[in-house]
Amino acid sequence: MDNEVMTNEENYAFDVAGYLHIPGVLSQEEVAALNEALDAIGESEMLLGGDSPHRELFRDLLVQPKLVWYLNQIVGHGFRLDQAPRLLGQREGEVGAPLGGGDEPRNPSLAYRIQQDRRSCQGVKAVWALEDVEEGDGGFVVVQASHKSNVETPDDLATGVDDMGLLVQPALKAGDLFLVAEPTLQGVRPWKDEPKRLLSYWYAARAAIQSNPVGPYSETESLPGWADEATPAQKAVMYVPGYKGSSPPPVLNTDGEETWVEEDSTIVHPSIYMRDPDSGIDEKEFYFWDLNGYLVVRGLMDEQWLAEANEAVDKFQDRIVVGEELARGSVSQAGTGRPLLPGLLDLPDPYNAPFRRMIAHPAVVQRMNWMGGSGYRMGGATVFCAVEGTSGHSLHDGNEPMTPSRGYAFKNGRSYAETVTITWQLRDVEPGLGGFACVPGSHKTQYSMPRGIRTCDDAMGLVVQPVMKAGDVLFFMDGGCTHGALVWKNPIPRRGVLIKYQSKNVNWGGGVLDPQDRWGDMVEDMTEEQFAVMRGPERDGRHRTVPRLVVEDGQVFVSYDAEGDSYASKLRRKPGEKRGT
Ligand SMILES: [Fe+2]
Structure with a gap:
């Protein structure tokens, strides 16, 4: 283990999602010993200290070899413990509290950083499962890719008013290790039944200032000899990390004439930009788009329109062309060739009308303008007609390697998606029955797509297949976000009308x-x-x-x-x- 490095799969998973599940790190004997110790000590936050005969177990876990090996690569050498180990959900008010994390506004002392394959995630929580946690048990939740979110977390998502389909509750076995970047949106939701034991150790990068220390020395003040003569504002810039009052630090402010220390610790960090309530952007949509690389807009087509579009597709079934099998070596996604009906805009009257209505629809124009700026063009409309057993389409594209004509960038509050593909659903897309699938967050990854993601044979829990109703419209960062399709398992054939748009900036054909x-x-x-x-x-x-x-x-x-x-x-x-x- 000493000379090895994390696999590309592990790097990709942590980079894309903001967390990594490492199964079976502790033996069942170790787990049993830890549980017995917790039974004996009680669920305190003094596990590392005191005179309990059990404390060595928790001290061993502090520097467990496999954990250290991962933290050296994710946090960087010289990482340190920032908060004492404790069971998640044990603190008063912790269960059901708003989720914490997200990268907007950025907290540099916690943030995820990566450059030239070198990573330094400033804060990482190591969660040890001491009991099995099944899917649906509740408790610890995370939001995939939120460690890189450029958009402020919507209140509804943080408070649980609207989960936006984004919460992931990791299923863990006793002895598993779950590493999660602190800027990943996370929290503890109510447990379905009894709380499960998830023992967490909070680590920080070598120089990151996070929590205040708890030792007695930190209660002293460390100020220079002349501090008695200093003004409060002068004192405020002389605090020393590791003493009380260093986190949160004093907040100095000024009107240009006077300086003063603010009473509360809310960070002052002005920007030259202001949020624009007149932007016409639905902020939840913008958050979802930046976070995931795709967006579903519900119910854009009414019954009449759907009926006309479906009738046209029914009428021209003989024009369906069955293409090649696209699973490309996948075991789980193998099947038959993909049936397509192209040329929808050129169908004879009146059958082209329901499709021509789509290409510059107000709901499209409004979103395309903020997703990549005006000036885009489209390249025809094709309906995907997968039948039961049609193969999946191996996942493709993503942020690595870079392709300037198809990538995603975010700057100064704007989304720059160079290619956006829109799929209008003419029929329901049911859960687990195949169709469009993608890797949320892959439009920002620095690692190449592993084979198991491409084939979906080992998707590491990172691939999603959005559930949609007839009339819903999917927008995705074609080229930016890793995407494809899962094998179609629905006896009712797929009907998604696909229209590709390219930005004014680069050529993707013609x-x-x-x-x-x-x-x-x-x-x-x-x-x-x-x-x-x-x-x-x-x-x-x-x-x-x-x-x-x-x-x-x-x-x-x-x-x-x-x-x-x-x-x-x-x-x-x-x-x-x-x-x-
Ligand atoms: Fe594609």
């Missing part, structure tokens, strides 16, 4: 590519190398190579070889390697 068409006579008699750089914006796809220039021995050549193309392949040509043809 347009004037040919140098001659773009420049006219100017390109006459150019060499192949010169001609190669006179193209128009071209489809920027993984499997489409563009002619590009390579330099060897001071000479420029055109290469059409997929290998070495940063989008076609991650493999780079080695120096001195022969140029392909």
Whole structure:
């Protein structure tokens, strides 16, 4: 274990979700001993101290080897304990309290950071399951991907008024370890029956200032000799971490003339931007979109419209084309080829009408404008007609590797999704019966998609299949968010009308590519190398190579070889390697 590093699966899971489930770390004997100790000591927060003969068990757990190995990689070397171990839900008022966490506003002392494969999550909770916790038992809950949320947590979600379909209650076996980043939205909801024992240790990065210490030394003040003469404002900037009053720290404020210490500890941190109540954006939608990489808008189509659209699809069943099997080696998602009915906008009158209504519908325009800015264009409408047994579509795309034409960014309160695909549901999409599936949060990941996610054969609990009603409309970050489809298990065939939109910024197909068409006579008699750089914006796809220039021995050549193309392949040509043809 010493020389190994976390697998790509583990890195991906923690990076995407903000938590990681490590099964079977403790033996059943260790679990039993810990439970007996808790029975004897009582459920206090003094497990590491006192003169209990049991305390060594809890001290051993503090630096349990497997835990240390993970924390070194997730928090970084020099991590430390910030809060004494305790059972989750044990504190007064903790059960049912609003969820804590989220990354807006950012709390840098807890935040998740990653750069160039190096991570330093400033706060991590290690949760040891000392009893089995089944799905539906209640208790500890988390929200996938919320450690990277750019949007403030909606009150309704934090307080439980509206779970927004986002709460995950991890199912754990006694002896499992569950690591969760502190900025991941989390809390303890009421237990269904008896509370289950989840023993949590709260760790911090080496320099992160989080909780106040509890030892007697921290009760002293550490101020310089002249502090007696200092004003309260001067004193406020001389506090020292580790003493009382360091967390939360004093809050200094000013009107430009005077400075004073605020009475309450609410952070003062002005921004040049203000939240815009007139933006026309539903803030819960915006939160959901930024968090997950997709959004379902309910009930946009009425009965009449649905009936017309379904009638058109019924009428042209003979135009359905069954394509290839798309499960691509998956065991769980294998099946038959995917049936599609393309060209919906070109159907004869009046059958095109229900589809032409979709492409610039007000509900689409309103959302497309905030999702990626105006200027988008679409590329036709196709209805997906999977029948029972139609294969899944292996999951694809995501934030790693980067594709500028298809990615997601968030800056200054704006969403920049370069590709958005919209699917209008003409029939219900039932739970567990297949259809569109995606990995919430994958539009922000720094790790490549593991094979088990691609095939859904080992999805690590990260893949969701949204449940929808006929008339609902799905928006997703095609290219940004890892997505695909699960094998269709419903005897009633799927009916989702798919319309892809691309931003004004980049090309994903079509347009004037040919140098001659773009420049006219100017390109006459150019060499192949010169001609190669006179193209128009071209489809920027993984499997489409563009002619590009390579330099060897001071000479420029055109290469059409997929290998070495940063989008076609991650493999780079080695120096001195022969140029392909
Ligand atoms: Fe796709």
